[in-house]
Amino acid sequence: MDNNKNINSPNNLSEPENKILEAAKKVFIQKGFDGATMQEIADVAGINKALLHYYFRKKEILFKTIFQQAFSEFxxxxxxxxxxxxxxxxxxxxxxxxxxxxxxxxxxxxxxxxxxxxxxxxxxxxxxxxxxxxxxxxxxxxxxxxxxxxxxxxxxxxxxxxxxxxxxxxxxxxxxxxxxxxxxxxxxxxxxxxxxxxxxxxxxxxxxxx
Amino acid sequence: MDNNKNINSPNNLSEPENKILEAAKKVFIQKGFDGATMQEIADVAGINKALLHYYFRKKEILFKTIFQQAFSEFxxxxxxxxxxxxxxxxxxxxxxxxxxxxxxxxxxxxxxxxxxxxxxxxxxxxxxxxxxxxxxxxxxxxxxxxxxxxxxxxxxxxxxxxxxxxxxxxxxxxxxxxxxxxxxxxxxxxxxxxxxxxxxxxxxxxxxxx
DNA sequence: AAGTAATTTAACCAATTAGTTAAAATAAAT
DNA sequence: ATTTATTTTAACTAATTGGTTAAATTACTT
The missing domain is CATH 1.10.357 (Tetracycline Repressor; domain 2)
Structure with a gap:
């Protein structure tokens, strides 16, 4: 797995990972940690919950990734x-x-x-x-x-x-x-x-x- | 009901109502609407969930009361x-x-x-x-x-x-x-x-x- | 074409939570 | 003392949610 590296993307993440991160960023920033749901993140990313959890085992992990990224922008x-x-x-x-x-x-x-x-x-x-x-x-x-x-x-x-x-x-x-x-x-x-x-x-x- | 008006309190609310509002203010402000639970508000107020819902039928109602009060202070x-x-x-x-x-x-x-x-x-x-x-x-x-x-x-x-x-x-x-x-x-x-x-x-x- | 990896489906579990309910217990008022 | 109002107990429902799982399906590679 993880063989589908996205050549178009600047980082070395797979395409679904990028889609997930993008979706998670949108949802977390809009709703906050408590307000965001994994289901909505999956929906926005255009994938299903199983795959979401497959790439990011815990909401916490996904959140920390997003938060760090967001803070760096901020x-x-x-x-x-x-x-x-x-x-x-x-x-x-x-x-x-x-x-x-x-x-x-x-x-x-x-x-x-x-x-x-x-x-x-x-x-x-x-x-x-x-x-x-x-x-x-x-x-x-x-x-x-x-x-x-x-x-x-x-x-x-x-x-x-x-x-x-x-x-x-x-x-x-x-x-x-x-x-x-x-x-x-x-x-x-x-x-x-x-x-x-x-x-x-x-x-x-x-x-x-x- | 509502016969136990609290003479010591400046407003015309019953004692449990005041305790609830005080507790709700503390909890909502600390955790936000999504993070706050009715159970915790009841605990902080020193009463039980049934009574809490008896006085404030919905979380939403309680929240709006608190928010208005908080905004006025702000x-x-x-x-x-x-x-x-x-x-x-x-x-x-x-x-x-x-x-x-x-x-x-x-x-x-x-x-x-x-x-x-x-x-x-x-x-x-x-x-x-x-x-x-x-x-x-x-x-x-x-x-x-x-x-x-x-x-x-x-x-x-x-x-x-x-x-x-x-x-x-x-x-x-x-x-x-x-x-x-x-x-x-x-x-x-x-x-x-x-x-x-x-x-x-x-x-x-x-x-x-x- | 066969085999491997990626993804979906769909059902499930366990925990949490808002809100309800009815009966029991306590306190207050008369 | 008896009624009435207040509060608790405790169990329950229904919905939401994070997370898991196994099998089926699709896509990719060779």
Missing amino acids: VPNIQEVISSDKPLRKKIKSFIEGYIDLLTKNPYLPIFILNELSQRPEKLITIIKSSGLNPSLIIKNFDKSLQEAGIKSYPIKHLLVNILSMCIFPVVAKPVISSFLFDGNDKSYQLFIQQRKKYIYDFIIKALKI | VPNIQEVISSDKPLRKKIKSFIEGYIDLLTKNPYLPIFILNELSQRPEKLITIIKSSGLNPSLIIKNFDKSLQEAGIKSYPIKHLLVNILSMCIFPVVAKPVISSFLFDGNDKSYQLFIQQRKKYIYDFIIKALKI
Whole structure:
């Protein structure tokens, strides 16, 4: 078995495995671990439950695979942006724009990650730690950029969290924001999110007086 | 039935009803709708399942009651703060401090609200709309305050979302932040949250150049 | 064409869970 | 003390779900 490697796929998984992972991602992200069922994952993947369990023996296993993958997407290539040799303003700008684009394409990703993480921190914390993210390196690089730009007055961790907050939260809180600020009009909400590329940037630049 | 009104309780509910609601709040907020079981709610309330179903016929009913209550807590008395006659800076300061205190006392409230809302927007949107919150009034009042302070350059909805984001997100994302920025040290994380009272305020004031 | 691997079918098990029910027990009220 | 209301007990139903299994079928390979 497992002889049907999919040449078209970038990874070295069989075709049904890829279909399963794709389906599982969709279902888990939409419904969460508790809300998702193996049956639905099989249906979405276009296969049957027996085969699903044949490839992934336990729901838990499948979930962890998906969660790790999702988290890696959720944590973008900050590293690249931060450690580039662009001026600080450019760095901040491209980070915000890149991240909002990412979130626009995957609007359910953050709430999925955050909720699962808050429900099963112990079990998932190990997974996210193995995601190849090096926070201290990012902090160090970012700090250097700030020093070079002459900004000493604001603690870097708070700045980092501010930026992430202003990008991610509006996506996570879409139902509230959309219904309270835009009368449930999705177009208006989407426009608002796109506008934030500019307004988050402006806000940060002014706050840092660059 | 329902003759045992609890004189000690502020509302006009019977004692078991209050115990049930308290228990349900705890369990639902901790585990979400899908993760919570009626049995556990009964256990936490110190009664049995039969009585639980006797007072709340359906899980759905109990949940909606809890959700509405939770949402009302989650949306603080912005109205009061905004429509007071304090200077803008004071308003912003007390809002941030009050909200962070609220979130510190109820750290699981926001992720619960946001996740349920994202999972069942249609069903819950009606509930949150009946929560007596008047966003346009807040916007209007806040806008007036900004005009008076001579701030015209920044769109109010973005400002509002910025403030809320910077307060709420760090609480929602506790596991990630705590583990990545503070090595899982809860004390450090808690301190960080308290520090944000100052740093969010500073950030906003500078960004608005008040 | 034969043999091997991949997939489906369909039935099943065991556990969990929302919700019901009726009778027994307890507490409160009169 | 007797009625009435409240609560418990305990057993039950029906549905859902994760997971298994064995045989049948289809596809692939040689």
